Amino acid sequence: MSTVSDALEALTDLQPDRARVTADILYGLSQRPRQLPSKYFYDARGSALFEQITRQPEYYPTRTELQLLEQCAAEIADVVGPRLHVVELGSGSGRKTERLLHALADPVAYTPIEISRAALLASIARLAQALPAIEMLPVCADFTQPVDLPAPQRPAARRLLFFPGSTLGNFAEADAVALLQAMRQTMGADGMALIGIDLHKDPALIEAAYNDAAGVTAAFTLNLLARLNREIGSDFDLDAFQHRARYSVPRLRIETELVSTRPQRVHVAGRQVDFTEGEAMIVEYSHKYTEASFAALVASAGLRVTAQWHASAPAFALCLLQPA
Missing domain, CATH: 3.40.50.150 (Vaccinia Virus protein VP39)
Structure with a gap:
């Protein structure tokens, strides 16, 4: 028993340590378009928010x-x-x-x-x-x-x-x-x-699933930035990014992004990352x-x-x- x-x-x-997380984030931010690995959504708050999403x-x-x-x-x-x-x-x-x-x-x-x-x-x-x-x-x-x-x-x-x-x-x-x-x-x-x-x-049914009216999915996506600020010392301004999820019919996938709402500079592990207004970071695909x-x-x-x-x-x- x-x-x-x-x-x-x-x-x-x-569990990945701080050095591993930092390396993954810096690599993703060096790509075009910029990317953040979706596996880092799941800290304690992220896991709790995802459970709310499922309901x-x-x-x-x-x-x-x-x-x-x-x-x-x-x-x-x-x-x-x-x-x-x-x-x-x-x-x-x-x-x-x-x-x-x-x-x-x-x-x-x-x-x-x-x-x-x-x-x-x-x-x-x-x-x-x-x-x-x-x-x-x-x-x-x-x-x-x-x-x-x-x-x-x-x-x-x-x-x-x-x-x-x-x-x-x-x-x-x-x-x-x-x-x-x-x-x-x-x-x-x-x-x-x-x-x-x-x-x-139906694409409308799919898109609605990733843009719930209560805003739980948006909070879940933005929590990724809060986690990075806390765990690797970055300084993402959560109020300067917005959640966006759209279904691409040709690619049969939801493309979830965090979109910069203004020109801004973010610091990650001593490096500067500049965003233009409207620039999107890919945070998750859902094929x-x-x-x-x-x-x-x-x-x-x-x-x-x-x-x-x-x-x-x-x-x-x-x-x-x-x-x-």
């Missing part, structure tokens, strides 16, 4: 995926089989994971990989209480970088990588292929990955897919879709991948 204290003692802490009436992906898991969890469990080591990339609150773990037959262990220590500790404490028979092996790390997974005490039949929330869509195509290739290596020859993907639909485009993407990484479960309104899918 796994207790909360057991799970917390098993924590592997590989906004405009934000359909989370509730749609939760409903889909409710409907299909038993069928998914039959397909993937028993005694799995479940590894989740970017675990967040773990709400979806709990539904999946409850449905699986005799899961051996659960390893959430999450960059936000606060979110990781909160979710693992709750899941350890809810699922005491499953060994909890949390890892605080950037899942886009190689991570050595902890070994369960009880041998698993195979690994199941769980990547919900259409988080894969946050990566540009080349980066998505590289991540899928790394997932293929992590899962092993007999392993699997269950990935949630948001499908192309949407068709069945054909997703199948082509995973094929590029040496994987294939072996099963799918669909929600129709709004369109969303859970896809099971295995090595090709």
Whole structure:
């Protein structure tokens, strides 16, 4: 039996340090257009704000995926089989994971990989209480970088990588292929990955999801600047940037930006960065897919879709991948 204290003692802490964060930010600001890595959204406040986003009436992906898991969890469990080591990339609150773990037959262990220590500790404490028979092996790390997974005490039949929330869509195509290739290596020859993907639909519905009327998404985006000011000593003026999210139909993606509202100079790690009025920094992509485009993407990484479960309104899918 796994207790909360057991799970917390098993924590592997590989959270990026200040030097790593600073280097990533300086690199992004040197690009044209300027960029900030979306993985740094998730400090304690950012994680809490994202949970609020998932409960906004405009934000359909989370509730749609939760409903889909409710409907299909038993069928998914039959397909993937028993005694799995479940590894989740970017675990967040773990709400979806709990539904999946409850449905699986005799899961051996659960390893959430999450960059936000606060979110990781909160979710693992709750899941350890809810699922005491499953060994909890949390890892605080950037899942886009190689991570050595902890070994369960009880041998698993195979690994199941769980990547919900259409988080894969946050990566540009080349980066998505590289991540899928790394997932293929992590899962092993007999392993699997269950990935949630948001499908192309009415652009107005998609844009509304990233521009909620309550302004929670805007606060979430601007919190990235507040985190950088606090953690690496930059001096972004939050009142001088605005959130903007627009759907590009040709590229099938939401493009979220922070737009400078005036000419200004920002200091980051002793360097000056000048912005013109109206200049935008890219902070996140959220790609949407068709069945054909997703199948082509995973094929590029040496994987294939072996099963799918669909929600129709709004369109969303859970896809099971295995090595090709």
